[in-house]
Amino acid sequence: MSTDIRIKKGISIRLKGEATKVIKDAPRSQIYSIHPSDLLGIVPKLLVKESAKVQAGDAIFHSKANEQLLVVSPVSGTISEIVRGEKRRILEVRIQADAKDTFKDFGKKDPKNLTADEIKKHLLASGCWPFIKQRPYDIIANPSDEPRDIFISAYASAPLRADIEFALKDRAKDFQAGVDVLAKITSGKVHLGVEKNSTSYFSQVKNAVIHKISGPHPAGNVGILIHHVNPINAGERIWVVTPQDVALIGKLFLTGQFDASRVIALSGSAVKDPQYYKITQGANLSSLFKDKLEGDNNRIINGDVLTGIKISNQGDFGFYQDSITVIPEGNKYRLFGWMPFIDNNIPSLSRTSLSWLFGNKPQEVDTNLNGEERAFVVTGEMEKVFPMDIYPMQLLKACLANDIEKMENLGIYEVAPEDFSVIDFANTSKIEAQDIIRQALNLMITEVG
Amino acid sequence: MSFLRNKIDQLKKPFLKGAKFEKYAPAFGALETFLFVPNHTTKKGAHVRDAVDLKRTMFMVIIALLPALVYGMYNTGYQHFSQLGEAFTFWDAFLHGAYKMIPMIVVSYAVGLGIEFIFAIYRGHEVNEGYLVTGLLIPMIMPIDLPLWMLAISVVFSVLIGKEAFGGTGMNILNPALTARAFAFFAYPTFMSGDKVWVSEATNIDAISGETILGKLAAGKDVAWNASDMFFGSIPGSVSETSTLWILVGAAILILTGVGSWRIIVGGFIGAALTALLLNQFPVNALMGFPWYQHLIVGGLAFGIVFMATDPVTASQTQTGKWIYGLLVGFFCILIRVLNPAYPEGVMLAILLMNVFAPTIDHYVVNANIKRRKKRLIAVQNIKTVS
Numbered sequence: 129m130s131t132d133i134r135i136k137k138g139i140s141i142r143l144k145g146e147a148t149k150v151i152k153d154a155p156r157s158q159i160y161s162i163h164p165s166d167l168l169g170i171v172p173k174l175l176v177k178e179s180a181k182v183q184a185g186d187a188i189f190h191s192k193a194n195e196q197l198l199v200v201s202p203v204s205g206t207i208s209e210i211v212r213g214e215k216r217r218i219l220e221v222r223i224q225a226d227a228k229d230t231f232k233d234f235g236k237k238d239p240k241n242l243t244a245d246e247i248k249k250h251l252l253a254s255g256c257w258p259f260i261k262q263r264p265y266d267i268i269a270n271p272s273d274e275p276r277d278i279f280i281s282a283y284a285s286a287p288l289r290a291d292i293e294f295a296l297k298d299r300a301k302d303f304q305a306g307v308d309v310l311a312k313i314t315s316g317k318v319h320l321g322v323e324k325n326s327t328s329y330f331s332q333v334k335n336a337v338i339h340k341i342s343g344p345h346p347a348g349n350v351g352i353l354i355h356h357v358n359p360i361n362a363g364e365r366i367w368v369v370t371p372q373d374v375a376l377i378g379k380l381f382l383t384g385q386f387d388a389s390r391v392i393a394l395s396g397s398a399v400k401d402p403q404y405y406k407i408t409q410g411a412n413l414s415s416l417f418k419d420k421l422e423g424d425n426n427r428i429i430n431g432d433v434l435t436g437i438k439i440s441n442q443g444d445f446g447f448y449q450d451s452i453t454v455i456p457e458g459n460k461y462r463l464f465g466w467m468p469f470i471d472n473n474i475p476s477l478s479r480t481s482l483s484w485l486f487g488n489k490p491q492e493v494d495t496n497l498n499g500e501e502r503a504f505v506v507t508g509e510m511e512k513v514f515p516m517d518i519y520p521m522q523l524l525k526a527c528l529a530n531d532i533e534k535m536e537n538l539g540i541y542e543v544a545p546e547d548f549s550v551i552d553f554a555n556t557s558k559i560e561a562q563d564i565i566r567q568a569l570n571l572m573i574t575e576v577g
Numbered sequence: 578m579s580f581l582r583n584k585i586d587q588l589k590k591p592f593l594k595g596a597k598f599e600k601y602a603p604a605f606g607a608l609e610t611f612l613f614v615p616n617h618t619t620k621k622g623a624h625v626r627d628a629v630d631l632k633r634t635m636f637m638v639i640i641a642l643l644p645a646l647v648y649g650m651y652n653t654g655y656q657h658f659s660q661l662g663e664a665f666t667f668w669d670a671f672l673h674g675a676y677k678m679i680p681m682i683v684v685s686y687a688v689g690l691g692i693e694f695i696f697a698i699y700r701g702h703e704v705n706e707g708y709l710v711t712g713l714l715i716p717m718i719m720p721i722d723l724p725l726w727m728l729a730i731s732v733v734f735s736v737l738i739g740k741e742a743f744g745g746t747g748m749n750i751l752n753p754a755l756t757a758r759a760f761a762f763f764a765y766p767t768f769m770s771g772d773k774v775w776v777s778e779a780t781n782i783d784a785i786s787g788e789t790i791l792g793k794l795a796a797g798k799d800v801a802w803n804a805s806d807m808f809f810g811s812i813p814g815s816v817s818e819t820s821t822l823w824i825l826v827g828a829a830i831l832i833l834t835g836v837g838s839w840r841i842i843v844g845g846f847i848g849a850a851l852t853a854l855l856l857n858q859f860p861v862n863a864l865m866g867f868p869w870y871q872h873l874i875v876g877g878l879a880f881g882i883v884f885m886a887t888d889p890v891t892a893s894q895t896q897t898g899k900w901i902y903g904l905l906v907g908f909f910c911i912l913i914r915v916l917n918p919a920y921p922e923g924v925m926l927a928i929l930l931m932n933v934f935a936p937t938i939d940h941y942v943v944n945a946n947i948k949r950r951k952k953r954l955i956a957v958q959n960i961k962t963v964s
Contacts, residue, residue, distance in 0.1 A: 361957050453624075476627050477627055496614070496626070502746070506631075506889050537947040
């Protein structure tokens with residue numbers, strides 16, 4: 129069974145530095161780290177001490193709210209350092225990796241023979257639970273909730289994002305097993321979004337409703353898929369999992385191993401020979417970046433250019449990411465650059481630039497804000513890039529005013545910060561829409577729950 | 578370029594954080610960012626941003642205003658010399674208009690930007706670009722002989738009461754330029770209407786007939802101009818409202834660049850045309866019988882709809898709302914013109930009225946969305962209770 133979803137609104141910008149479709153093993157990093165700040169909704173309580181030995185899959189910490197929810201080590205090695213910040217908050221757990229990984233054996237399991245509760249327990253104990261996130265709020269799911277449906281989007285529409293179907297091309301069995309597992313823990317359905325022209329195994333996955341999506345970014349965002357299949361109502365819970373993590377869960381059930389390795393795209397105009405790499409979650413990236421970057425005035429992004437997190441060239445690979453993007457920093461001045469039809473090489477959706485003439489040619493971007501933050505003035509531009517039946521500007525204003533009732537009315541439960549990344553990009557007044565939505569969601573969690 | 582940049586970096590030092598003139602940084606920043614797009618990089622959210630910013634958008638409006646402004650300067654001289662009965666060339670006319678017009682523009686910008694700078698320093702935020710457009714619009718919609726001090730006071734009123742009192746750019750309810758005109762209109766009525774104000778230096782000559790077409794119609798007099806004069810603009814009126822042709826060129830620029838809402842512009846013209854057409858069916862007096870298409874090309878209607886009704890801050894913000902708002906601006910404009918003899922021109926009051934109602938229009942449009950969401954929720958809850 130498959131349905132078509134055609135998205136018309138959005139941004140179609142092509143950026144220079146797309147990764148060529150060749151997969152190489154990334155050099156094994158000495159250090160792997162887990163950053164609790166990646167794990168929204170979990171307050172860590174440590175289970176290991178410095179210099180303890182761990183295997184891949186051994187628990188590092190559990191959630192303060194739920195002792196059963198474990199976060200495990202992606203590699204085998206020795207806990208080398210626990211970095212703490214203010215009030216002894218854990219910022220980072222660093223693991224000195226062994227030369228070769230040994231895996232904790234969780235035992236092969238067939239989801240067919242397990243109940244939903246047994247599967248949940250297994251996912252919690254094996255460190256796979258944090259890969260299941262919930263909407264609304266875009267935080268890690270609560271295991272005691274009953275999700276209406278589970279959604280997976282295998283269409284990466286963001287600029288320079290890793291092509292999911294390519295990255296997972298050899299993992300059809302893992303992916304199918306993962307879908308089978310997820311199908312058991314919801315009374316609803318598993319919905320899988322795939323690109324319309326997909327010819328890979330994704331469009332034949334069983335145990336899931338396939339939706340063929342076409343259109344510009346953010347068409348591939350899972351939130352857009354949910355909105356067009358069956359929008360979230362107040363009080364409902366939807367769970368979402370990224371395709372790479374579905375394969376990870378599948379592999380756990382098939383082999384009994386927590387294998388946090390994944391294929392990622394290293395792309396961007398500041399990368400020499402951008403291509404795909406096989407790398408493990410949490411890997412320190414300094415060895416990967418060696419001799420790979422052009423110059424040293426770069427923005428290194430864990431994720432894509434619209435939603436990723438800034439890291440240094442000594443940074444670590446994130447928990448959920450499937451891409452690393454490196455683009456030049458834009459910390460330079462442009463004489464009269466604000467005039468219309470000047471600097472047309474900078475991508476722009478506005479017709480006050482001739483950039484649209486070069487629409488099909490990949491363009492180079494930097495991180496310049498291209499202006500300064502201003503009050504909301506221009507109207508209608510947010511709606512043009514936001515493919516949901518929601519008034520984005522009105523919602524943002526309600527969020528800024530902390531007006532919870534209005535936020536509910538205008539659809540706060542249906543959105544995640546990543547859906548507003550296109551508005552970050554497109555709006556004239558340089559309003560930080562993603563940040564506003566994140567703050568608002570945090571407020572909703574404390575006020576409504 | 579780097580020489581200029583270095584010079585500015587040197588000048589900037591006393592305005593940096595912790596330095597002597599830190600407080601005045603917004604003023605310096607306004608001038609600096611006029612020369613250079615700053616080197617600010619993205620700190621949170623998306624790492625890459627569109628090239629468009631508010632300066633660019635506002636400047637686009639100024640470009641769209643230029644054809645009407647240049648023609649307005651020429652027409653000022655044309656009306657002056659032709660009524661005087663003197664021989665003149667194109668340049669004589671243009672220079673006379675420029676001589677009258679440039680002091681008005683200078684006063685408008687100096688007073689308005691002065692207030693904007695003071696408020697930016699006082700509130701510690703950047704100077705918003707909104708006044709770049711307002712400051713040019715105000716002299717363009719005033720009678721040419723308005724004394725400069727009256728212009729200055731109107732600007733002060735519009736910026737202080739019309740804008741800053743509400744929180745500055747982006748927060749105002751009423752279009753600032755029209756607020757200035759409305760203030761002048763009610764505070765100095767003799768300078769803002771009648772038969773002496775629309776032609777430059779008309780008060781010096783007795784025999785002049787400096788009335789606008791709408792003024793004549795309202796007074797029941799004959800109109801000596803034909804439709805082509807009205808369209809091309811060689812008629813008396815506020816400086817830049819007379820030439821529909823050049824206003825439409827501006828409208829094309831606004832629509833093609835996406836800066837002005839085509840929904841409001843098209844809606845405004847349709848609303849006005851339909852209302853005038855309806856009134857044409859009952860030609861009781863000269864105004865009601867005035868052909869509907871001539872309503873569209875005479876007076877300030879075109880200028881108001883293209884450049885004032887489209888102000889995104891004071892117009893409706895939703896797409897459906899923009900249609901309703903535009904249609905109603907056109908409707909009220911003709912209604913005030915034709916049915917209210919005290920105000921021969923209705924566009925100013927029509928737009929100000931709709932500015933006030935724009936949030937209400939949006940409220941109902943957005944409410945439809947909210948209702949859909951609530952209905953969905955109720956439907957789901959019903960299914961749950963049944964099962």
